[in-house]
Each structure stands twice: as structure tokens, then as C-alpha cells.
Amino acid sequence: MDFIKDYTLFLEKEIENIKFPSNPSNLYNPLTYFLTLGGKRMRPMATLIAGDLFDAEIEKTKYAALAIELFHNFSLIHDDIMDKAPLRRGKVTVHEKWNDNIAILSGDVLFVKAYELLAKNDHKYLLPLLACFNRTAVEVCEGQQLDMDFEQREDVSLDEYLNMIRLKTSVLLGAAFEMGAIIGEASEENIKNIYAFGVNLGLAFQIQDDLLDLYGESEKVGKQKGGDVLADKKTILSILAKSSANSSQKEELTQIQKEIDPDKKINNTLQLFQTLNIKEKCISVMEEYYFKAKKSIDAIETESSKDKLLTLFKILQQRQY
Amino acid sequence: MDFIKDYTLFLEKEIENIKFPSNPSNLYNPLTYFLTLGGKRMRPMATLIAGDLFDAEIEKTKYAALAIELFHNFSLIHDDIMDKAPLRRGKVTVHEKWNDNIAILSGDVLFVKAYELLAKNDHKYLLPLLACFNRTAVEVCEGQQLDMDFEQREDVSLDEYLNMIRLKTSVLLGAAFEMGAIIGEASEENIKNIYAFGVNLGLAFQIQDDLLDLYGESEKVGKQKGGDVLADKKTILSILAKSSANSSQKEELTQIQKEIDPDKKINNTLQLFQTLNIKEKCISVMEEYYFKAKKSIDAIETESSKDKLLTLFKILQQRQY
Numbered sequence: 001m002d003f004i005k006d007y008t009l010f011l012e013k014e015i016e017n018i019k020f021p022s023n024p025s026n027l028y029n030p031l032t033y034f035l036t037l038g039g040k041r042m043r044p045m046a047t048l049i050a051g052d053l054f055d056a057e058i059e060k061t062k063y064a065a066l067a068i069e070l071f072h073n074f075s076l077i078h079d080d081i082m083d084k085a086p087l088r089r090g091k092v093t094v095h096e097k098w099n100d101n102i103a104i105l106s107g108d109v110l111f112v113k114a115y116e117l118l119a120k121n122d123h124k125y126l127l128p129l130l131a132c133f134n135r136t137a138v139e140v141c142e143g144q145q146l147d148m149d150f151e152q153r154e155d156v157s158l159d160e161y162l163n164m165i166r167l168k169t170s171v172l173l174g175a176a177f178e179m180g181a182i183i184g185e186a187s188e189e190n191i192k193n194i195y196a197f198g199v200n201l202g203l204a205f206q207i208q209d210d211l212l213d214l215y216g217e218s219e220k221v222g223k224q225k226g227g228d229v230l231a232d233k234k235t236i237l238s239i240l241a242k243s244s245a246n247s248s249q250k251e252e253l254t255q256i257q258k259e260i261d262p263d264k265k266i267n268n269t270l271q272l273f274q275t276l277n278i279k280e281k282c283i284s285v286m287e288e289y290y291f292k293a294k295k296s297i298d299a300i301e302t303e304s305s306k307d308k309l310l311t312l313f314k315i316l317q318q319r320q321y
Numbered sequence: 322m323d324f325i326k327d328y329t330l331f332l333e334k335e336i337e338n339i340k341f342p343s344n345p346s347n348l349y350n351p352l353t354y355f356l357t358l359g360g361k362r363m364r365p366m367a368t369l370i371a372g373d374l375f376d377a378e379i380e381k382t383k384y385a386a387l388a389i390e391l392f393h394n395f396s397l398i399h400d401d402i403m404d405k406a407p408l409r410r411g412k413v414t415v416h417e418k419w420n421d422n423i424a425i426l427s428g429d430v431l432f433v434k435a436y437e438l439l440a441k442n443d444h445k446y447l448l449p450l451l452a453c454f455n456r457t458a459v460e461v462c463e464g465q466q467l468d469m470d471f472e473q474r475e476d477v478s479l480d481e482y483l484n485m486i487r488l489k490t491s492v493l494l495g496a497a498f499e500m501g502a503i504i505g506e507a508s509e510e511n512i513k514n515i516y517a518f519g520v521n522l523g524l525a526f527q528i529q530d531d532l533l534d535l536y537g538e539s540e541k542v543g544k545q546k547g548g549d550v551l552a553d554k555k556t557i558l559s560i561l562a563k564s565s566a567n568s569s570q571k572e573e574l575t576q577i578q579k580e581i582d583p584d585k586k587i588n589n590t591l592q593l594f595q596t597l598n599i600k601e602k603c604i605s606v607m608e609e610y611y612f613k614a615k616k617s618i619d620a621i622e623t624e625s626s627k628d629k630l631l632t633l634f635k636i637l638q639q640r641q642y
Contacts, residue, residue, distance in 0.1 A: 024463055024470055026470060027462060078426070081421075081422075100402075100421075101403040102466075102469075104403060105403065105469075108399060108432070108462050109462040112458040113459075115436065115451065116459075119451045119455060123448060126447055127440065127447070130440045130447075131440065134436050137433040141430040142430075144426055145345040145423075145426055146345050148422060148426075149345055
């Protein structure tokens with residue numbers, strides 16, 4: 001697991017070294033602020049790991065890794081405006097600390113900075129990297145739009161929900177691995193497999209996030225237990241509950257949504273979910289994606305050790321719930 | 322002038338042919354709507370004209386031209402949110418017709434679409450095109466931020482104002498010409514000169530816009546006469562007035578800002594501006610940039626005819642005020 005510590009340190013240093021001009025300060029200060037809020041740096045790490053797997057040096061993969069991280073942060077800054085989120089990683093969001101206009105515009109400029117980093121790659125990888133990056137950026141926007149659309153709908157199916165989180169969160173992890181593999185000059189087949197690994201891992205990870213919100217140990221999760229339930233957020237849990245419920249249980253779900261007392265609301269939800277076996281159903285969907293992710297690792301053909309991929313896989317899979 | 326009609330028709334057809342997916346409709350419908358609101362298509366035309374000057378076929382320059390137009394529209398969609406503008410080109414803005422969130426996100430995806438078009442260029446021009454495009458996109462964001470910052474300040478100098486409009490509007494016209502010249506494989510010197518032409522032309526054009534708002538024939542300008550005055554907007558006129566006024570005239574300016582009757586407000590402004598020779602001072606700054614633009618045309622070394630550049634120059638210069 002030492003490599004995770006090493007990569008994290010490397011990435012933190014590289015991110016710290018991304019210097020923005022001092023003026024206009026209202027444009028650039030929010031970026032320095034937001035980029036140093038922390039985060040797991042899982043996506044840029046994926047690029048470094050994929051590069052390493054296909055023998056590309058870290059100095060060659062770092063620009064793509066940083067481009068992915070900057071894009072991710074751009075999308076978070078804009079998502080936070082749209083979601084009216086007051087906090088991100090426990091700190092005040094950009095639109096709250098400054099205002100919506102500044103958050104829109106500094107997000108925009110961060111997006112350009114991602115492309116600037118992308119353009120620093122060796123010329124010969126530029127076209128496939130751009131193709132991967134553009135395709136993914138479009139998908140992430142589509143996913144965010146679907147997420148907003150779904151908030152207005154009561155009939156979102158499991159498949160629709162899975163497609164939404166695939167677009168909104170998972171394809172970016174897939175692209176992060178893909179870009180490392182492109183720079184490592186991996187075969188088309190291997191690129192396809194490592195991309196599939198990332199997407200399936202991302203899906204499993206996101207489902208696990210939904211699970212941990214209600215069933216995680218709140219100290220470890222680092223946020224209020226049942227926050228999604230209290231906010232009546234659409235998650236895989238609420239969607240599975242709705243589709244498993246009979247008509248009286250559906251009525252019960254509606255009543256729970258109206259409950260004002262937070263403890264009661266969570267307890268009533270837990271009770272109904274237990275009757276409906278929601279936790280088990282959700283785990284089974286999640287395990288399916290972890291299984292697919294594991295199969296994608298197996299399908300990668302290389303002489304190099306897959307240890308890092310497998311370690312990352314296990315760390316994510318073993319998050320406690 | 323026939324070439325302007327031809328290029329416009331060509332561009333309208335190409336823009337019409339940019340098809341977006343049908344889903345999510347809340348993401349893509351605003352783009353189809355906004356791109357067909359019209360506009361002068363001055364920027365993509367600049368790319369085609371520059372390409373033509375350096376013997377690049379229109380089929381080779383069109384992707385860069387369209388990328389510039391999409392970027393321009395992306396920045397308008399986001400600017401309209403920030404400025405809370407109800408109308409654009411006489412039609413309802415995206416954030417008004419839909420909402421702020423949709424305007425943020427469809428703007429974002431339009432930005433990616435611009436990069437997708439850019440990536441369609443011949444591989445050998447990709448790096449310089451990306452460099453030009455990224456540099457310009459950053460500058461446009463900086464210009465918009467300065468514009469917002471200036472709204473909160475009372476002491477904006479003429480130089481600061483000129484720098485702001487250079488970033489916010491003129492460098493994009495410069496970049497549009499530059500990209501056509503890059504694809505036309507123009508010399509570094511020629512690229513520099515056609516870029517300078519675009520920037521200076523853009524500055525003169527923007528100053529003329531400020532002038533026309535108060536001194537144009539409102540039927541020709543197509544908007545309410547003195548709209549900037551009524552909205553207390555910072556323009557080159559108001560900045561020149563402030564810097565030319567003595568202390569009692571400064572007091573008069575403050576009083577005028579408080580005037581509620583629109584006709585009185587405009588008439589009082591016109592009167593004070595006449596005493597201060599604001600129109601003449603403004604024309605003199607504008608002419609300086611038209612002069613610089615003309616000198617940049619002269620500096621371009623090519624066997625081809627510069628007729629199209631000169632025609633465009635004259636059309637813009639002769640807008641009536």
C-alpha cells in the first residue's frame with residue numbers, strides 16, 4: 001500500500017505547484033482554495049497506476065493525471081452551485097465563500113487549465129487523449145443533467161439510475177485509467193479493459209457510497225448518518241425500496257418523507273428497508289460491479305504485475321459498511 | 322461584399338448541421354435554441370477570411386471557425402447568467418427560458434463541443450491551435466471577471482477599461498484570425514500581425530459599440546438609445562466623463578445617476594458630455610485603434626489580395642454613429 005502514499009504525496013506536490021496568476025484575484029483565489037481542500041485524488045492516481053502498468057514513467061503521465069483532477073474539480077465547483085451545496089469536503093463551497101458568478105467563472109477557467117495540462121502531453125498521444133477527455137466531459141455533463149432531471153421525477157428506474165451514476169461519476173474514473181494506458185501505449189484491447197475496470201469500479205464505489213450513507217459507521221464515513229434520507233435524495237436505496245414496495249409500503253415511504261423528526265425518519269426508513277431487504281439487494285448490485293471490475297483486471301494482458309490495480313480494488317471494496 | 326454573404330450562408334448552414342443528441346433534452350435543447358438565435362458570425366468569418374488570405378481552403382478552416390463560434394456562444398450563455406440579462410439578440414436568454422442550472426450546464430457542454438471541433442483539425446496544426454484557443458479562453462474569463470470587479474469600483478481608469486475590453490472581447494477576434502492563419506501555414510510574423518489586426522479591430526469595434534449606444538441612430542443600432550446610461554453601466558464614455566470632469570461636474574454626474582425620468586437622464590447626460598467633449602474624445606480613442614488595425618493589415622506580407630480584410634475593416638469602421 002506504500003505506492004498509494006507515494007502517489008498521493010507526488011500528486012499533492014504537483015497540485016500545489018500549479019500556480020495561478022494573482023490577478024484577477026476573484027477569478028484565481030477560489031481555485032487555489034478549492035484545489036487544496038484535499039480529496040482522495042483517486043482519479044489522477046488511476047492515471048498514474050495505469051501508466052505504471054504499461055511502463056510509462058510518472059513524469060509522462062502526470063499531465064494527464066492533473067488534467068483529470070482539474071476537470072473533476074471544475075465539475076464539482078459547478079455541481080455545488082447547482083445543488084446549492086454549502087459544504088464540500090467539510091469546507092465552505094466556492095459559491096458560498098464568494099458567490100455564484102465567481103463560482104461559474106472560476107469553474108470555467110479551471111476547465112481551460114485542464115486542457116492546458118492536456119496539451120502538455122507528448123504530441124503523439126494528443127489526439128487519443130483529447131478524444132477520451134472530450135467524450136468523457138460530455139458524458140459527465142449529461143450525467144449531471146440526468147441527476148437534476150431525476151430530482152423532478154418519481155418514477156426513476158434502477159437502470160436509469162445506474163446509467164446516470166455511470167455518466168456522472170464512473171466514466172471519469174474509466175477515462176483516468178484509459179489516459180494512463182494511452183500514454184503507456186497499451187493495446188486497444190487493454191485500453192478497453194482498463195477503461196471497463198474503471199467504470200465498473202466507479203459504479204461499485206458510488207453504490208457503496210449510497211449504502212454507507214445509511215449503513216456506514218458515521219465516524220468512518222465522516223458525515224451525518226442517513227443524510228441522503230433526511231434530504232429525500234434519490235439513491236439506489238430509495239429506488240430499490242420504491243420498486244420493491246407493495247402499495248401499502250409505498251404509502252409508508254410517502255409518510256416517512258413527511259416525517260420531521262430526523263431520528264424517527266431514519267429509524268422508520270431503516271425498519272421499512274429491513275422488511276424489504278434493501279441493504280442486501282443493494283449489496284448484490286454492488287458486488288456485481290465489483291465482480292465485473294475484477295474480471296476486467298483479469299482480462300488485461302501484460303507482463304507487468306497487476307498488484308497496484310488489485311490493491312486499489314481491494315481498498316475500495318473493503319470500505320466498511 | 323459578396324464574400325460576406327457567401328461566408329455567412331456557409332456558416333449558417335454549418336452551424337445548422339451541428340446536431341446535438343436528443344437526450345437529455347434539458348441539456349441539448351438550449352444549445353440548438355441559442356446557436357440559431359443568429360448573430361453576426363463575425364468571429365468564425367474572421368477565421369475563414371484569414372484562412373483564405375493564406376490559401377487554406379474553407380473545408381480546412383471551418384472546424385476552427387466553428388470552434389470559435391461555439392466558444393463565443395458558451396461564454397455568452399454564462400455571461401448572461403452572471404449579468405442577469407433577460408434578452409440576447411432580442412430573444413429570451415437560456416437562463417430565463419430554462420433556469421440558471423441548465424444554463425450553467427449546457428454552457429459547459431457547449432465548451433466541450435468547441436474542443437471536439439478543434440480536435441477535428443489536421444493533426445499537424447493541433448498544438449498551435451490548442452495553444453491559441455486555451456490562451457484566449459483564459460483571457461476571456463479574466464476579462465469577464467474584471468468587468469464584474471469594475472462594476473463594484475468607482476475609480477476604473479481608461480487604461481484598465483481598455484485592458485478589460487481587450488480581454489473580454491477583442492482577443493477572441495484576434496484568435497479567430499490567428500487560427501485561420503495557423504491553418505494557412507502563415508509565417509510567425511504574419512500570424513502576429515493578423516492577430517494584432519483582430520485585437521485592434523475588436524477594441525475599436527467595442528468602443529464604437531459604447532458610442533453607438535448613446536450617439537447611434539436607435540433604429541440602426543436596434544436597441545434603446547442610451548440603454549447603458551439608464552443602467553448606469555461603466556462604458557468608455559462614462560469613464561472618460563469621470564476623468565475629464567472637475568469637482569462640480571463630478572457632482573453633476575452623481576446627480577444624473579440618481580435621476581429617475583429616463584428622458585431627463587439621457588438629456589442631462591448628453592448635455593454634460595457635450596461640455597466635456599466626451600464624444601470627440603471617445604472617437605479619437607476609437608480612431609487610434611482603427612489606425613492600428615489598418616497598420617497591422619499593411620504589415621502582413623503576402624502575395625494574396627488583402628481585399629477581404631480591408632472590406633471587413635471598412636464595413637465595421639463605417640457603422641453609423
